[in-house]
Amino acid sequence: MVNAMEVRGLTKRYERFSLDAVSFTLPSGCIMGLIGENGAGKSTTIRLLLGLAKRSGGEVRVLGEDPETAEPKFREELGVVMDECPFPESFSCRDVGRVLAAAYRHFEPEEFAKMCESFGLDNKQRINDYSRGMKMKLSIAAALSHGARLLLLDEPTSGLDPVARDELLDILLDFIQDERRSVLISSHILSDLEKACDYITFIHKGRSIFSEEKDLLLDKYVLAKGSEREIAALDPDRVVGVRRGQFGCEALVERGAEGGLVTERAGIEDIMLYYIKGDAE
Numbered sequence: 001m002v003n004a005m006e007v008r009g010l011t012k013r014y015e016r017f018s019l020d021a022v023s024f025t026l027p028s029g030c031i032m033g034l035i036g037e038n039g040a041g042k043s044t045t046i047r048l049l050l051g052l053a054k055r056s057g058g059e060v061r062v063l064g065e066d067p068e069t070a071e072p073k074f075r076e077e078l079g080v081v082m083d084e085c086p087f088p089e090s091f092s093c094r095d096v097g098r099v100l101a102a103a104y105r106h107f108e109p110e111e112f113a114k115m116c117e118s119f120g121l122d123n124k125q126r127i128n129d130y131s132r133g134m135k136m137k138l139s140i141a142a143a144l145s146h147g148a149r150l151l152l153l154d155e156p157t158s159g160l161d162p163v164a165r166d167e168l169l170d171i172l173l174d175f176i177q178d179e180r181r182s183v184l185i186s187s188h189i190l191s192d193l194e195k196a197c198d199y200i201t202f203i204h205k206g207r208s209i210f211s212e213e214k215d216l217l218l219d220k221y222v223l224a225k226g227s228e229r230e231i232a233a234l235d236p237d238r239v240v241g242v243r244r245g246q247f248g249c250e251a252l253v254e255r256g257a258e259g260g261l262v263t264e265r266a267g268i269e270d271i272m273l274y275y276i277k278g279d280a281e
Contacts, residue, residue, distance in 0.1 A: 002064045004028045004150050004182035005049065011057035012044055017206060019044050021058065024201045024211035029179035031172060033193035033214070034186040035272055036203040042186040043083070045203065046154050049184070050080065063150055076104055079148030081156045085135035087142075089128035093121050096142060106147035115141040119164070133159035140168060144175070151175065153185040157192055165189065169196045190269040194218075202272060209275055214268070221271055222263040224253050234259055241274035 005026040012019040019041045026032045034042050047053045049060060051067030060067060065074050087096050093116045101107045116123065119137035127135060136159050143151060151172070157165045169192060172183050187193055193200065194214070201211040210217070221240065224231070231242055231249040238257035243250045252266055252274035266274075 002028065003061075004030070004063060005032075005184065006061040007045075007049070007058070008060075009058035010045065010048060010055060010060060012048055012053065013056045017041070017044075019048070019206045022203060022206075022208040023058075024199075024208060026182055026184060026199065028182050029176055030198040031176060031183040031185065031196055032199040032201060033190075033197035033268075034184060034201050034203065035190060035193065035268065036186075037276060040203045041206045042203055043154055046082075046152055046184070046186065049152060050078070076106065076146065077149045079143030079146070079151040081136070081139045081143050081151075081153045083155045083158060085127065085130075085139050087127055087138070089126065091127050092125060093123045093138065096127075096138065100142055100146060104146035108145050108147065112141055112145035115144060118167075131159065133161065133164065136160060137164065140171075144171065149181050151181075151183045151185070153183065153187075155187055156185065157187050157189050165192055172196055190267070190272065194268045200268060202275065204276060217271065218266070218268070220255060221252055221266045222255050222258055223266045223270060224251050224258040224261040224263050225249070226261040230259075230261060234261075240271070241277040243274070243277065 003025050008023050010019065010022040022045060034045065036042050048055050049062055049067060051070065054068060063077055097109055097112050100112065101109060116138070119141060121134060121138055127138065130138070136156060140156055157168060160168065173196060175181055176183060185193065197214050199211065200214050200217055202209040226249060228244065228249050231251050234251065234253060235257050238254040240252040252270060
């Protein structure tokens with residue numbers, strides 16, 4: 001089975017920012033979380049994967065196609081949620097359904113209506129009366145209602161309450177039960193990604209720091225606690241970053257390099273923060 005995405009050396013140069021040689025592979029039937037601080041290049045990456053911007057270099061295959069040269073029907077295979085609702089403010093759910101029915105050959109009106117109802121969206125209420133969370137729910141319902149094989153979601157949980165976020169994660173996990181389907185999702189709520197993702201790709205200052213299986217990544221590092229002297233004695237090549245406090249130090253280190261210090265589990269958020277902190281130092 002073809003990989004859902006293959007990205008090699010993806011580069012985009014702007015006057016004040018460059019995406020520099022980003023690489024990752026998303027196997028079919030999996031969910032990949034795209035993480036990084038604001039301005040790291042996550043949204044730029046997604047736009048390039050959609051063919052909404054022309055890359056400066058590198059190779060990209062999305063569902064086996066180059067998004068810059070693919071036929072229009074290729075886009076019917078994609079379900080997209082960006083950080084802003086794409087539909088006119090004067091539209092209602094019913095109006096959105098009519099547009100989707102005209103745009104997509106495999107639009108499923110009953111599925112769209114069912115999802116809007118489950119999200120608590122009034123069929124007649126205008127979008128300009130929606131909260132940010134309601135607009136995001138409408139975008140998600142639209143992306144999931146036309147038989148897409150690949151979902152690209154840019155901050156889809158923004159504005160959603162914890163219950164709605166949990167429901168969305170369940171929807172994504174159900175979506176990939178068909179192994180022909182895959183998901184790329186960026187989010188600042190890293191606990192959500194930790195629950196749902198099979199792979200994590202970390203972009204920092206326009207460069208890919210790592211792209212790994214989530215379980216292997218979580219098993220690779222621990223948080224070690226000790227005095228500043230004890231932390232300083234650790235192998236510096238295996239220490240990602242150090243946080244110094246009033247009562248001691250904490251470091252993200254490769255498992256096995258903790259030297260007998262007290263440790264605790266490192267989450268995805270810890271790993272990202274310590275990589276950024278270590279880079280700053």
